[in-house]
Amino acid sequence: MEQSLDNAWTQRWLFRGRHLMQLFGPQRRIMNGHVALRRFLVALAIVPCILAPVSAQELSFTLVEQLVLGNDEEAAAEYLFTFPERVRTDSKGRIYVKDRRRADVRVFDARGQYVTTIGSRGEGPGEMQRIDGIHVDGQDRLIVSDAMLARFTIFTDLGNSHETKAFEVEGTIYPSPILSLGDSFVLKYVNFRGDPAGQRSVLHLHATELDRLGSFAQLGNLFNLDIPFQRSRSRSRDGLRVATDGSDTIVLAPQVYDGYVYRYTRSNDTWVMGKLKGGPAPETPYILVSERDMEANLDYRKAAILSSTSEGIFRAKILNWSIGLIILANGDIVNFTMQTPLGDTGYTSAEMFSRDGTLVGYGPLQLNDPGLDGDKRVKTSMSILWQDAAGRIYLRRKNESDFYVLSVAELVVRPL
Secondary structure, X not given: OHHHHHHHHHHHHHHHHHHHHHHHOOOOOOOOHHHHHHHHHHHHHHOHHHOOOOOXXXXXXXXXXXXXXXXXXXXXXXXXXXXXXXXXXXXXXXEEEEEOOOOOEEEEOOOOOEEEEEXXXXXXXXXXXXXXXXXXXXXXXXXXXXXXXXEEEEXXXXXXXXXXXXXXXXXXXXXXXXXXXXXEEEEEOEEOOOOOOOOOEEEEEEOOOOOEEEEEEEHHHHOOOOOHHHHHHHOOOOOEEEEEOOOOEEEXXXXXXXXXXXXXEEEOOEEEEEEEEOOOOOOOOEEEOOHHHHHHOHHHHOOEEEEEEOOEEEEEEEOEEEEEEEEOOOOOEEEEEEEOOOOOOOEEEEEEEOOOOOEEXXXXXXXXXXXXXXXXXXXXXXXXXXXXXXXXXXXXXXOOOOOEEEEEEEEEEEEO
């Protein structure tokens, strides 16, 4: 028992120390809890502004895997993935997966057995050029957005019938994700031609037949548009993580995570924004670097983003990521994060907010399999893609052979 308590004490201070030491240059491996404690106390005296509220608990977040798709390299091609990008589930528990470089959607049953493939590459009916977003609604219709063809394709009966609907507004960039919101849909995309000048919004309401109803969540509230790199991220396909409770709450977190989650709640016909302060975080979520820096220093190339826009090319070493966002059945919000400080491969964590936006707690994110959890390549490759109606979480990660797989897991949260 004494050893167990000592380890728990050490892990708590290690977790705090890791976050705080990101502020002071390259990380060194912390050998024991006493060293972590000394460094933490020094950091505490210098930078108290980055600490989480005193009321927040220290928690552990564990993903208990129940099913893994794509893990058998000898399986048929239908079971293997290059990079699973989008996932949805239907009322029968079937799993719909859009894989990178493919213009179709594969369907698996709840046990992971291949069922069918919907769509194909092309420009004709039922074909797609580049799939940006997919969604399965309450009627088990598969909705696919394709910005290259500027249209939605709605498949029914597992792809046996379909119809298309053109985007109402030109200039729609990356319409994804698509999420159900009561008797309507909410889509995340940037629209440069449909909004009044200076009022660019990122969330757009659509009726069940995909007619546009209205827009909200201005980009300027989520990104500092005076900074060219942040402007480039605001237009990025995956620049924001988005989740909804399916009724009156939508939450967003920038992928390059600055320590704040943005919550929109519906009051009558108005959406009201709240800014939620997360747990311990780096003072800055990224470092801009030059091409020469990246060539000279391998550490700058790890967890880096390259953005090419009309304003130029931006290279950044990212120190803090949001790797996924969900809303639990009780209304609590969980933001999954990954820290990739200089001098360290990286580590994963999570933070939880109550329904009213208060930070409940934060702590390390782990996998239940010790072998996978101890493999840095696996841990730092994780992204949370979807949460189904039963609360199961679908995540992309690498396996021990360095191939991407799709995992279905249950989230377990305990005091640390």
